[in-house]
Amino acid sequence: MEGRGPGLGRVLVLVFCIAGIWSAYITQGVLQETLSTKRFGPDGKRFEHLAFLNLAQSAVCFFWSLIMIRLWSGSRGGGAPWWTYWSAGITNTIGPAMGIEALKYISYPAQVLAKSSKMIPVMLMGTLVYGIKYTIPEYVCTFLVAGGVSAFALMKPSSKTISKLAHPNAPLGYGLCFLNLALDGFTNATQDNISARYLKTSAWDIMLGMNLWGSIYNILYMFVLSRNIGFEAIAFCREHPEAAWDILMYCLCGAVGQNFIFLTISRFGSLANTTITTTRKFVSIVVSSLVSGNPLSIKQWGCVFMVFSGLSYQIYLKWKKLKMKKKKKAL
Template identity: 80%
Template sequence: MEAPGAGLWRALVLAFCVAGIWSAYIYQGVLQETLSTKRFGTDGQRFEHLAFLNLAQNVICLVWSYIMIKLWSSGSSGGAPWWTYWSAGITNTIGPAMGIEALKYISYPAQVLAKSSKMIPVMLMGTLVYGIRYSFPEYICSFLVAGGVSMFALMKTSSKTISKLAHPNAPLGYGLCFLNLAFDGFTNATQDSINTRYPKTSAWDIMLGMNLWGTIYNIIYMFGWPQASGFEAVQFCKQHPEAAWDIFLFCLCGAVGQNFIFLTISRFGSLANTTITTTRKFVSIVVSSLLSGNPLSTKQWSCVLMVFTGLSYQIFLKWKKLQKLQKKRKA
């Protein structure tokens, strides 16, 4: 039996998680779009070094996770050693970098929509590589998502939106987004393998390990190559403090958002987290459309609704599977 008031407390915690994830990532999306399209200073310069955002976020999240481990860790051993994350760190460095770079070539709503189609490469890999057979409703979901993204990509973007992009190139932008999804798939698979081998690994351990290697790889990429752009990015921030402040807030939003995601998964499960993050993406597109002054056309909104109908149906199918599993366990 649930204690009196426990249900209300659980509902309040869930509302707190929803508010935290939505506010952190929606504002981060606004900052990301600002940094990729805005012209800073009297000379009207763009911040061209978007990959620097990944390095900055890795550093902030690394420090954040270390503090959380020191504050909240029970001191138990058995977690995955820090060096086990080196391979996942590679794909987790390259993938998000491609996703952010895509904003030079396509609009933020287009990027969010493209990255929402993660289920497509997952199902393709499952069918072609592992011979997994999916149900008819699951294929309906993938058709809605793939169809919506494809139609959105083929529609003509307004000249006002194109003028804000650094280097308009839709095929390249969408290509980078889908490569981002492919690398994310490898990252998730590697993380699952680590969790299986080291079941006592906490969310903070994962956050620390991933961001440690991400920091190392991004430092090498941004400052180690002969034509490294990290120094130019730092110089740009010195000349334009407004951009530096936006980058700091962008990273802080990422760290706070990860905290709420971990809290949601630990208290309510991954399905609840998927539902919250999926609806957040839809709201991000709405907010971007309103704040950027570039509203989507009726046809574009129909594509957005098509994609999120497919994603919502997928969430519903997962919920039904979870209900069946719970009934079997109780029987």
């Protein structure tokens, strides 16, 4: 569908997409923070095996995408073969697991800010490897984001925030986040390559292939290669049903959120989706600070605004480029 319907209908669909993405991912963020900081049961145990969330998310999203393909795509063929996703599946397994594990060492707002600086490694690799020349406004965006994240990282978090962390270690936490970003870059590039080679590949096909391999790799790591991490995580969930419920809700929020992202991209394009998800990250930090008990100082809020000013400026530049392209095509 092209999404060229009446103006009011189009606006309502956009509002629906925004509400869906925000509610799904903000709720998922709260659950992720809860699972990483909360002490469960009378014995006050922490859920230490946060990487298990990655396996649970992969499994739920795999079955979700399988159902969606059966319901909406029918028996349409021509998509990329399942084995083409094996390499992207590796980075898509390790990368998010690192991002989740980072919550043992840094707060949720710090993790969100660090993962919002995706443009930094992209521009760095573009300049050093491919010799791409960027404009001054693009460098300004990068400076704002890099400066905001760096300043936030150098500030000492409140004692209340530190007390909630399992193993406070800022360098390790930020390092895991940036490795997550680097691996995400390979994942995204591989997905784009698959879509270009197999033109009939849908978003559901990609979701299915990625989560199939993600489930396989996570099962191998959790139950075969590691020291019984998977069994220990399941045992914890049996002892603390509240944690199991949070994990299930976390996974369902991720699956529902991906639905709304696919709908947004198909109806309004990737730039609109970037705008919605960027503002969602800012709201997630606000919610974390107000609801989850991660108070930020005035200086830290200054860093947050600095980062999101850079991201907002980047989005504005992309909108401007898109408008110019449309004008050229119209001439």
